[in-house]
Amino acid sequence: MPAPNPSSVDSAAAPLVRVRGLTTVLSGQKVFDALDLDIERGKITAVMGPSGTGKTTLLKHITGQMHAAAGTVLVDGQDVARLPREGLYTLRERIGYLFQNSALLSDYDVFENVAFPLRQHTRLQEDLIRNVVLTKLQAVGLRGAARLMPSELSGGMARRVALARAIVFDPMLILYDEPFVGLDPIALNQVLKLIRTLNRELGITSVLVAHEFAAVREAADHVHLIANGKLVASGTPGELAKGDSPWTAQFFGGALEGPVPFQYPAPPLAPAFGFSGARS
Amino acid sequence: MKQLAVRLFDPLLDGLANIGRTGLFLLGLLTALPRGLTYPRELLRQLWFVGAKSLIIIMISGLFVGMVLSLQLYYTLSIFGGTSALGTVIALSLYRELGPVVTALLFAGRAGTAITAEVGLMRATDQLSAMEMMAVDPMAFVASPRFLAGVIAMPLLVAVFNLMGIFGGHLIGVTWLGIDNGTFWSNMTSNVGVWKDVINGEWKALVFGVFISLIAVYQGYTAPPTSEGVANATTRTVVSSSIAILALDFVMTAFLM
Ligand SMILES: Nc1ncnc2c1ncn2[C@@H]1O[C@H](COP(=O)(O)OP(=O)(O)OP(=O)(O)O)[C@@H](O)[C@H]1O
Numbered sequence: 001m002p003a004p005n006p007s008s009v010d011s012a013a014a015p016l017v018r019v020r021g022l023t024t025v026l027s028g029q030k031v032f033d034a035l036d037l038d039i040e041r042g043k044i045t046a047v048m049g050p051s052g053t054g055k056t057t058l059l060k061h062i063t064g065q066m067h068a069a070a071g072t073v074l075v076d077g078q079d080v081a082r083l084p085r086e087g088l089y090t091l092r093e094r095i096g097y098l099f100q101n102s103a104l105l106s107d108y109d110v111f112e113n114v115a116f117p118l119r120q121h122t123r124l125q126e127d128l129i130r131n132v133v134l135t136k137l138q139a140v141g142l143r144g145a146a147r148l149m150p151s152e153l154s155g156g157m158a159r160r161v162a163l164a165r166a167i168v169f170d171p172m173l174i175l176y177d178e179p180f181v182g183l184d185p186i187a188l189n190q191v192l193k194l195i196r197t198l199n200r201e202l203g204i205t206s207v208l209v210a211h212e213f214a215a216v217r218e219a220a221d222h223v224h225l226i227a228n229g230k231l232v233a234s235g236t237p238g239e240l241a242k243g244d245s246p247w248t249a250q251f252f253g254g255a256l257e258g259p260v261p262f263q264y265p266a267p268p269l270a271p272a273f274g275f276s277g278a279r280s
Numbered sequence: 281m282k283q284l285a286v287r288l289f290d291p292l293l294d295g296l297a298n299i300g301r302t303g304l305f306l307l308g309l310l311t312a313l314p315r316g317l318t319y320p321r322e323l324l325r326q327l328w329f330v331g332a333k334s335l336i337i338i339m340i341s342g343l344f345v346g347m348v349l350s351l352q353l354y355y356t357l358s359i360f361g362g363t364s365a366l367g368t369v370i371a372l373s374l375y376r377e378l379g380p381v382v383t384a385l386l387f388a389g390r391a392g393t394a395i396t397a398e399v400g401l402m403r404a405t406d407q408l409s410a411m412e413m414m415a416v417d418p419m420a421f422v423a424s425p426r427f428l429a430g431v432i433a434m435p436l437l438v439a440v441f442n443l444m445g446i447f448g449g450h451l452i453g454v455t456w457l458g459i460d461n462g463t464f465w466s467n468m469t470s471n472v473g474v475w476k477d478v479i480n481g482e483w484k485a486l487v488f489g490v491f492i493s494l495i496a497v498y499q500g501y502t503a504p505p506t507s508e509g510v511a512n513a514t515t516r517t518v519v520s521s522s523i524a525i526l527a528l529d530f531v532m533t534a535f536l537m
């Protein structure tokens with residue numbers, strides 16, 4: 001492990017991820033505006049929010065794939081943006097990331113995709129690699145698909161393979177970017193169960209970006225609701241479901257009107273359609 | 281007026297900026313190259329992909345170019361009554377000029393575009409980000425082996441092209457046009473210098489290999505993550521490579537040969 005852990009004093013109690021004053025500007029839009037949030041160790045934390053609100057962007061900040069205009073992101077006490085490449089890569093070896101679009105390597109079959117992190121970072125014997133990979137594939141129900149190429153998989157299957165790949169190292173933190181999209185109810189429940197098992201039995205801290213509140217309610221210990229670049233609500237799923245604030249009322253109640261805008265920021269409608277407002 | 285000037289100079293400035301960015305990319309690539317060498321299997325895969333799979337098109341093209349050269353040069357030489365020099369002229373044209381240049385143009389079209397499209401698609405489907413997330417540097421794992429494979433493959437392909445060209449030239453010159461077999465070979469071997477002609481041609485091949493591979497990998501690596509972006513990048517690979525090849529060919533011929 002590189003660099004002594006600055007927060008080692010109270011590292012067991014301190015949040016695994018600590019975001020402070022995070023401000024991000026992408027293509028002229030302020031995605032985050034001084035965002036503060038914590039991800040507790042050993043818990044499943046769901047991050048919810050309207051589409052385009054920056055959930056994927058937040059995960060990219062946590063893994064150091066994107067740098068903020070201001071603010072800090074501490075993961076396990078390390079300032080991600082300040083880490084040199086080596087340190088960042090060592091940190092990433094301990095983080096599993098499930099991409100929104102799976103991102104399987106098209107050159108390799110399912111087995112090799114899952115084996116990829118092992119082959120890159122360990123010198124394990126071939127039969128040991130085989131055991132680990134097949135165990136993970138079994139866990140996502142795809143051991144039989146080991147020799148298929150990514151182009152031969154359905155979207156849901158590819159997602160499960162990506163999940164197997166993300167957990168092949170038994171990481172300390174897993175980031176799931178919309179793991180349920182495109183899964184049938186059976187696969188959804190399997191993945192949900194898997195996420196819970198990984199968390200409960202291996203103690204892996206999990207960040208779950210998802211829109212399915214029913215699933216989130218079953219799995220998550222804590223929910224962060226992000227909108228307009230801020231953390232607008234935070235609590236257990238039960239607390240948020242009560243809908244005390246206008247944000248939660250709209251988001252979880254599904255009301256059409258409310259503080260969460262449906263429209264991407266745009267100039268007024270009338271001029272855009274060529275009406276000059278006052279028609280005499 | 282200012283508008284016009286801007287319109288005229290914009291592409292020029294764009295081009296210059298692009299050359300600068302490609303240069304910076306080359307620096308990054310060279311830094312990653314030693315780590316790229318730790319993936320020998322990738323290098324072999326890419327050598328197979330860009331080298332072995334370009335072999336057929338290079339061989340066929342070499343054969344036809346040699347055959348045409350033979351016909352055209354026989355006609356020209358016969359004006360001066362010097363058809364006995366046919367072997368020499370064919371070999372010199374191939375080794376010094378046509379071998380490296382035609383092979384490079386074919387290589388850019390066959391292998392360069394494939395590299396750009398493949399790397400561009402890997403970018404568009406988040407595969408490069410996925411590698412970064414798995415603590416594998418795509419510059420070392422994806423870019424370096426492809427670059428290196430192109431650099432290694434080009435001189436070998438040029439050698440094959442030249443051999444096929446001479447074979448084609450011999451086929452037409454000796455069996456069709458009736459030039460004496462002994463004259464063809466002895467004239468050629470006594471006038472073609474290994475260092476002056478053959479090795480200098482291979483230098484060209486190496487330089488073209490560096491530029492084509494660099495452009496192809498750079499365009500793929502930086503392609504916008506859309507189908508349109510990848511398509512445009514592929515086109516730019518062919519256009520930029522071809523211009524670079526022809527311009528470098530002039531410079532190298534003028535100053536080195
Ligand atoms: N690479 C980028 N360049 C410019 N803008 C970007 C980029 N990535 C994201 N954005 C912008 O940042 C905002 C947040 O995007 P992000 O992908 O994080 O949203 P999201 O919350 O994950 O949405 P979804 O639920 O649809 O996946 C969007 O407005 C998007 O336009």
Ligand SMILES: [Mg+2]
Pocket residue numbers: 055056057100177
């Ligand atoms: Mg997203």
